[in-house]
Amino acid sequence: MKLAPRLAVLLAAAVVTATACAPQTSDNSSSGKDEKSGTLRVWLFQEVNTKPKEKVVDAVLADFEKAHKGTKVDVEYIPVETRAQRIKAAFNDPDSAPDVIEYGNTDTAGYVKDGGLMDVTEAFGSWDEAKDADPTARQSVTVDGKIYGAPYFVGVRALYYRTDVFGELGVEAPKSLDELASTAKKIRAAKPGLYGIAVGGAYTYGAMPFIWAGGGELATGKGGSYASAIDSAAAQKGIEAYTSLFGDDNCPAAKCAGMGGNDTVTAFASGKAAMAIGGDFSRQAVEAGEVKGEYAVVPLPGVKPGSIAPAFAGGNNIGVLKSTSHRTLAVDLMKRLASKRAQGEMFDAMGFLPTFTDVRQRVAAEEPFVKPFVDTLAAGTKFVPASPAWATIDSSQVLPTMFQEVVSGKKDVGAAAGDAARKMDDAFGSAG
Amino acid sequence: MSVSPSGSGGAVRGSVTVRRGSSRRSPRPFGRSSGVPWLYLAPALVVLGGLLVYPVYQLGLISFLEYTQAQVSGGEPTTFQGFGNYAELFGDGEFWRVLLATVVFAAACVVSTLAVGCALAVLLTRVRALPRLALMMAALGAWATPAVTGSTVWLLLFDPDFGPVNRMLGLGDHSWTYGRFSAFGLVLLEVVWCSFPFVMVTVYAGIRAVPAEVLEAAALDGASQWRIWRSVLAPMLRPILVVVTIQSVIWDFKVFTQIYVMTNGGGIAGQNLVLNVYAYQKAFASSQYSLGSAIGVVMLLILLAVTLVYLRLLRRQGEEL
Secondary structure, eight states: OOHHHHHHHHHHHHHSSSOOOOOOOOOOOOOOOOOOEEEEEEEEEESSSHHHHHHHHHHHHHHHHHHHHTTEEEEEEEOOOHHHHHHHHHHHHHGOSEEEEEEEEEHHHHHHTTOBBBOHHHHTTTGGGGOOOOOHHHTTTEEETEEEEEEEEEEEEEEEEEHHHHHHHHHOOOOHHHHHHHHHHHHHHHHHTTTEOOOTTHHHHHHHHHHHHTOOEEEEEEETTTEEOOOOOOHHHHHHHHHHHTTTTSSSHHHHHOOOOHHEEEEETTTEHHHHHHHGHHHHHHHHHHTSSSSEEOOOOOOSSTOBBBEEEEEEEEEBBBBBBBBHHHHHHHHHHHHHHHHHHHHHHHOOOBBHHHHHHHHHHHOOOGGGHHHHHHOOOOOSSSSSSSHHHHHTTTHHHHHHHHTSSSSSSHHHHHHHHHHHHHHHHOOO | OOOTTTTTHHHHHOOOHHHHHSOOOOOSSSTTOOOHHHHHHHHHHHHHHHIIIHHHHHHHHHTTOOHHHHTTTSSOOOOOOOHHHHHHOOOOOOOHHHHHHHHHHHHHHHHHHHHHHHHHHHHHSSSSHHHHHHHHHHHHHHHHHHHHHHHHHHHHHOOOTTTTHOOOOOOOOOTTTTTTTHHHHHHHHHHHHHHHHHHHHHHEEEEEEEEHHHHHHHEEEEEHHHHHHHHHHHTTTTHHHHHHHHHHHHHTTTHHHHHHHTTTOOOOOTTTTTTTHHHHHIIIEEEOHHHHHHHHHHHHHHHHHHHHHHHHHHHHOOOOO
């Protein structure tokens, strides 16, 4: 018995405290309190190596406590894998919830719908640093025209390739998506032990640029009302381009259909692939692998030779919980954690790309590794629909299912895209 | 006038008995008050009520509401949906596909588990002490292995790149989890591997309790091994077989860990989803608790129906259980 008792026991436990027989609903309205002293609680994400991050954060907190007499900040670093449960639990039980949290930027709309995040539009608008936040980062904290947090860092993907393999075969880094496919197949033919480019059927964020490059969209619309556009002709062309990379001439479907983003990066790092789509945050993993020192990164090319495919702008934000009893202090802490200075220091410590265009340009000049990523960001990035339905679409694997159906030959591109569009519209519809 | 030693009848009948009855220990220690037995049952009832009835009630209740993360954390009000969740579920083609796959897969698992378990139980009675001990230990080892560990190890054994199975069979880098049936087959092997020991040990204990002379008589009459099982052992072991069958049906219908771990949450494009994993994806991965509850209720009803029908069939054949 896996599901029923787990849910039931959970609820039973919750209801023991409540007296009603209806399922629990917490009162997550804003507390209305705005205390000017006391303890603030902050949840940030654990990293593979959290130490450098702690150092940057501790400096920010020390300044904060100095500026506000009588305050104390408790920071907790929560594991990324269980963040969804932790943050849901925080929304469910405002009494033990933190005041400020770090959260993944694709979760914004869902958390807003859950009633967990506080609207900080006014504070963000009057924040002098906010004008330099790049537009995609700003979009990732915006739902229905209101702002629910401050962008903390961006993560973006580009094309990693093996310099030794490319040199040996005398090929150049691809200039267009067509060239990418032909180069990959050429390498696979010459070296059957290597995938030309490692791709994954479950690697949604690696596949999105293919859709966007040809002018396709995941969905169109604004605010609450989105409509899926995944079955448009342009999007289907992108799906076709991505799924054509699965096959014995590049990345055999039997192995690659089930792979996710981490699997493709692992394949590249362990020397099993000549190319892979990896993020600026994948650097440590690649450096720890066998290909250390024998790889380079270029922006993922677009359809036209020399262009750059729009990448997905991932990353994290800092937000204030609606239930906080220290509204003013929490907003100030959010601004300090996500300030230009803190983001610059965070880049030095962790390599996370700043969300402010000016800070980003400055750090790119100092660290050549991030240049292709900054170029990708500068060429324009895209974001997932800012709808609470996105969480449902993401967790019910709509896009991976679509790619896998095509890759495994169960459906053709049109049918798979049509089904995916229908599922997405269902989700958009029920999310209202 | 005779005094009924068995009590109550006499107690009502005559005044003499009543007076006499009062001078000796009453055969019904607590008299007529029916409250006392309930008092003794109370702890068990509280536990059952709290851990079984109440959760099932909540499960049923939630399945009639619109209850997602937004409702739990108070972002939106909880609303009554009537049979809305069920209508959504039954209107979804995927649900029926998953249900069919679950029924077929569970049936295959039950049949294979029972066949392997019974065959090995009979084998246990036919071999010497040392091989019996070895077989017993191996089976108990499989039984004691946590499902996650077992699944991971099986996956590694059949890994396309590093798995010893492919190397031994010379299959190159064949992927066992890519095809729908091959993935289900692989999971079936693991499920049978970790659940046959229960059947084997239970049936073995049953066989030991069958009088030796019955088996000897059958053997003297020239019955084959198969004939002895079919005509002597199976009928005598019927109550045990009923229990292990129902257990297996319930377990295999609700299989979760093996599918979740071995096919990475439901396989390529969800081809290996079973009901329990499907419910998990709905309820917990996408926080649609009410839809997940509806699936839970449907599973509960299916299992109840299967068990009741099965018991009824047996009863009609004249077996008291």
